[in-house]
Amino acid sequence: MGHRTPLYDAHVKLGARIVDFGGWDMPLHYGSQIEEHHAVRRACGMFDVSHMNVIDLKGTGVRDFLRLLVANDVDKLKTKGKALYTCMLNTGGGVIDDLIIYCIDDQAYRIVSNAGTREKDMAWIQSVAARFGDVKVTQRDDLAMIAVQGPQAKDKVYAALGEPLRAAATLKPFHSVSVGEYFVATTGYTGEDGFEIVLPARSVEAAWQALLDAGVKPAGLGARDTLRLEAGMNLYGQDMDDSTTPLESGLAWTVALSADDRGFIGRDVLEKQRSAGVSRKLVGLVLEGKGVLRSHQKVFCAAGEGEITSGTFSPTLDGSIALARVPAAVEVGSRCEVDVRGRREPVRVVQYPFVRNGKSCLA
Amino acid sequence: MSNTPKELKYTKSHEWVRTEKDGTVTVGITQHAQELMGDLVYVELPQAGVKVTAGKECGVVESVKAASDVYAPVSGEIVEANNALGDAPETVNKDPYSAGWMFRIKPANATDVAALLDATAYEAQVAAEKH
Numbered sequence: 001m002g003h004r005t006p007l008y009d010a011h012v013k014l015g016a017r018i019v020d021f022g023g024w025d026m027p028l029h030y031g032s033q034i035e036e037h038h039a040v041r042r043a044c045g046m047f048d049v050s051h052m053n054v055i056d057l058k059g060t061g062v063r064d065f066l067r068l069l070v071a072n073d074v075d076k077l078k079t080k081g082k083a084l085y086t087c088m089l090n091t092g093g094g095v096i097d098d099l100i101i102y103c104i105d106d107q108a109y110r111i112v113s114n115a116g117t118r119e120k121d122m123a124w125i126q127s128v129a130a131r132f133g134d135v136k137v138t139q140r141d142d143l144a145m146i147a148v149q150g151p152q153a154k155d156k157v158y159a160a161l162g163e164p165l166r167a168a169a170t171l172k173p174f175h176s177v178s179v180g181e182y183f184v185a186t187t188g189y190t191g192e193d194g195f196e197i198v199l200p201a202r203s204v205e206a207a208w209q210a211l212l213d214a215g216v217k218p219a220g221l222g223a224r225d226t227l228r229l230e231a232g233m234n235l236y237g238q239d240m241d242d243s244t245t246p247l248e249s250g251l252a253w254t255v256a257l258s259a260d261d262r263g264f265i266g267r268d269v270l271e272k273q274r275s276a277g278v279s280r281k282l283v284g285l286v287l288e289g290k291g292v293l294r295s296h297q298k299v300f301c302a303a304g305e306g307e308i309t310s311g312t313f314s315p316t317l318d319g320s321i322a323l324a325r326v327p328a329a330v331e332v333g334s335r336c337e338v339d340v341r342g343r344r345e346p347v348r349v350v351q352y353p354f355v356r357n358g359k360s361c362l363a
Numbered sequence: 364m365s366n367t368p369k370e371l372k373y374t375k376s377h378e379w380v381r382t383e384k385d386g387t388v389t390v391g392i393t394q395h396a397q398e399l400m401g402d403l404v405y406v407e408l409p410q411a412g413v414k415v416t417a418g419k420e421c422g423v424v425e426s427v428k429a430a431s432d433v434y435a436p437v438s439g440e441i442v443e444a445n446n447a448l449g450d451a452p453e454t455v456n457k458d459p460y461s462a463g464w465m466f467r468i469k470p471a472n473a474t475d476v477a478a479l480l481d482a483t484a485y486e487a488q489v490a491a492e493k494h
Contacts, residue, residue: 017398033427034402034453222401222427290405292425313404313427341430 005050022116024051033222037315044150045219051115059134073256077103083174089266093245144204153194160214191231232353239309250282284352285322293322301336303329366394373485376434391464400426403452408444437475439468
């Protein structure tokens with residue numbers, strides 16, 4: 001038996017197919033992952049993401065601590081509520097985890113990071129925090145989290161959880177606000193409008209039921225993966241890991257190297273890699289024919305060999321898509337081949353995201 | 364609880380077999396198999412005229428999760444394939460024993476079907492797999 005969120009019984013009651021995910025018993029789907037995917041793009045779906053790790057940081061030393069800890073620049077968090085997506089690097093420049101930092105106020109920040117890297121992240125964060133005076137690190141296992149996503153998501157949240165939640169209506173993307181016991185953020189892993197809501201674990205079953213009653217469709221990890229890949233979002237452990245830098249993982253945009261005086265962990269390796277020229281990069285692939293692209297399939301290009309990091313069937317595009325790590329010289333718009341179950345299949349190299357605003361981005 | 368119609372025969376590899384009045388057999392995959400696969404996105408079916416051998420792969424079903432071979436339950440010749448599944452592979456998930464049928468074989472030996480598992484034996488096998 002793996003770890004279970006407070007919504008485990010609710011998932012079983014809904015007929016979920018439960019699978020292991022990084023040591024957690026989570027719903028893969030509640031009947032059809034493809035229907036759940038479409039529900040999110042067309043109306044509204046919700047995900048139990050209570051397995052993710054919520055860490056609160058408090059103290060006068062926190063901002064300096066975060067300047068060292070992560071590759072993106074926390075000084076971008078100039079206002080209360082603003083959020084920042086970043087990688088946390090090891091001394092080799094490899095990615096320990098990707099995470100979001102929310103600014104609560106000048107001395108209080110909240111991190112949301114991945115479930116599967118929980119122990120590794122906490123050990124690292126504690127060891128780096130120990131270098132600073134006045135940084136208190138608290139893992140918030142008393143909290144749960146629901147992601148409500150889709151064009152109707154926000155209205156469904158107000159209907160289900162109450163009019164006071166409308167305080168979140170004016171939030172720009174990548175911002176957050178506390179309303180009563182809810183911490184509401186305009187973040188998500190689907191490319192759709194919506195909220196991620198952190199709330200006390202004791203309140204999550206009632207909130208989940210209220211959202212169901214408001215007509216929100218429960219969606220599992222299967223749909224979560226097809227949605228995020230269409231939206232061009234990385235998955236830690238597949239698209240990057242301890243041995244790959246953000247520059248090789250399509251995440252150069254999350255690394256702030258401009259300020260000369262911010263010596264974040266891993267910076268020296270990234271600077272060396274950048275001046276030498278990054279030799280590998282992440283690209284999007286679209287399979288021209290039938291079949292499904294999958295992780296670890298080999299990619300053959302004129303410039304050399306690569307490997308698919310994440311592949312799936314895209315319900316919105318009705319075909320297979322993938323992210324692949326390939327030689328830097330591979331050009332967008334060119335064709336490569338992928339070894340799919342022993343056959344060489346043609347793929348087109350594309351920019352990603354593949355889907356935006358519910359529609360294909362592909363030419 | 365898996366749905367296992369009593370009038371059908373079954374293979375260890377999760378195909379079901381229905382004997383038609385004209386002696387041909389219709390083949391598909393079971394409720395249990397489609398549950399394990401999840402939403403199907405592609406099916407590859409053997410076409411009319413193709414000769415198949417009992418126990419050998421003759422088709423493929425592919426879901427978001429994985430690709431899986433479909434095995435011929437008996438030796439013989441394909442007489443028809445349910446090519447409508449090409450545009451609607453999810454029919455196999457929704458209706459595995461009826462609209463989700465995959466292909467029809469003219470068996471080389473009429474007695475091969477009798478050697479297949481009956482519903483009780485198939486259910487026992489599925490139950491054993493779960494432990």
